Amino acid sequence: MSAFDDLVADGRALTDVRLGSLTTYKLGGPARFYVELLDREDLPLVADALAGDPQPVLVVGRGSNLVISDQGWPGLAIRFGFAFTEIGIGPEPQCLVTAGAATTLPRLARETVNRGRGGLEFYVGIPGSVGGAVRTNAGGHGSETADWLVEAEIFDLAEGAFRTAGPTDLNFKYRSSSVQSTELVVSATYRTAPIDTARGQETLREITRWRRLHQPGGTLNAGSVFRNPPGDAAGRIIDEVGLKGFAVGGARVSDKHANFFEADPEATAQDVYDLVQQVRDRVLEETGIALVPEVQFAGPFT
Known part of the structure; x- marks a missing residue:
């Protein structure tokens, strides 16, 4: 029985919690272990569990700027609770x-x-x-x-x-x-x-x-996808390349702001990942500018 199994038995940790519902994209699979921190005393307990059973750690937060793999997160996902x-x-x-x-x-x-x-x-x-x-x-x-x-x-x-x-x-x-x-x-x-x-x-x-x-509202998105290059704007560059509306599966570049990528309800996290990669490749090929993702991808992607 691992240290995290003990936390699960004590009700301080959960298993197989789907993380997609905690993100603004509403995409992604479950975490192996999930802890919502109820107070400061939970922090040393989690540290002790990690010392006894090392796991990759993901802080979920409000779930913006975060895309969880369709296969989920293979370690510990942490979220701060109401006390914080x-x-x-x-x-x-x-x-x-x-x-x-x-x-x-x-x-x-x-x-x-x-x-x-x-x-x-x-x-x-x-x-x-x-x-x-x-x-x-x-x-x-x-x-x-x-x-x-x-x-x-x-x-x-x-x-x-x-x-x-x-x-x-x-x-x-x-x-x-x-x-x-x-x-x-x-x-x-x-x-x-x-x-x-x-x-x-x-x-x-x-x-x-x-x-x-200037920015899309009421859609599934994670805010700005790429960091702005020095002295320029990622959205302007993507628009200039002609990629507004460009789609991969259920994910597409917003018509309103090209640095926002929207997901349909039937989209997968892999769709979003593939869209980001293809847009980055097209921009690099046509402008020589290497856009750096601002959004975080967590878990396995192909």
Whole structure:
């Protein structure tokens, strides 16, 4: 009996949980083991189980920017539960804001503005969570996570220990950080600034309007598929190559924004993977630009 079998017997872990329902694409098969972290005390338990029964680790988060293989994930999938959705807003003059890993970015943007704190408005249009935002240096509308982060609390599954990491430690780059697959972002603390609430709410509305006008809504997608090359936009390049509407199986390049790939209900994760590969190959062949995927593929793909 493995260490994870013990967690399953105790009700702290599940087996064969389909991960597709936890992602924005709604695609993908089951995880061998699945843990939803109910509180901080669960973290050392998971670390101990991994020490006794090593497994590849996947942090699911809000499931945006993530495509799970049709065969599923062959190891441990982790998701932060409700206890990690708290937001703490400090007083002036520091105006520090601390949010748990599972806090959704639109909620964080709105709650900080409603409390007279500005800076995180750009989060309102990003369908992710705080943990993923730190891990990927999420951004948009001229700002990114690195601009506002003071520190992040990290739990290292390999070491079984908590640590605090600042922006320099996290080595932020465009849509990336040095956070490893065995490191979990537990919470993040941001600096903000006093703001007029009415003006901040108008900024939120403007960003939301812009997103609705320029990006597809109401479809199965994972947001931006490729990172923008320096000084250019992946969507513009894909459009220039003439790939809007290009489809592979049940997955297609959006007619509204070429860096968004939509999936039909009958699509497979492999369809999405193949579409990404074919678009990347066509762009490289016709422009010489090697697009780098922003979306994460988890599990086996062919």
